Amino acid sequence: HELGMVTGVVESVRQAAEANHADKVLKVSLSVGEMTEAIEASLRFAFEVLTEGTMSEGAELEINMVTPRSLCLDCGAEYEHDRFHMVCPECGGYNTKLLAGRELQIDSIEVDLPDD
Numbered sequence: 001h002e003l004g005m006v007t008g009v010v011e012s013v014r015q016a017a018e019a020n021h022a023d024k025v026l027k028v029s030l031s032v033g034e035m036t037e038a039i040e041a042s043l044r045f046a047f048e049v050l051t052e053g054t055m056s057e058g059a060e061l062e063i064n065m066v067t068p069r070s071l072c073l074d075c076g077a078e079y080e081h082d083r084f085h086m087v088c089p090e091c092g093g094y095n096t097k098l099l100a101g102r103e104l105q106i107d108s109i110e111v112d113l114p115d116d
Helices: 002-019 040-051
Strands: 024-033 060-066 069-072 078-080 096-100 104-112
Touching: 002 024, 002 040, 002 104, 024 040, 040 060
Parallel strands: 024 060
Antiparallel strands: 024 104, 069 078, 069 096
């Protein structure tokens, strides 16, 4: 699961770094929603394995785990919750819309550019 997620991240980072003529990737910052059920340690391991021998090898991986947040479509309350308890704390309703917590996005990439 995490290997598949990180494969796409590593490829996107490579493309962005090459497009900007970078020599080396120094840091990658990600936001990962808790609802993806990704395990942070597994993401880090996959990143380390997949970047071996690439311009991203040794890059720092910063992971911001995003807490799930929903909107109650019955009463309009917006609230944070864990992966298992999405019931509205205000009205007890089940008619909710997930606003945050399923993302997997690259927030930033730091690279080393050539001196010329």
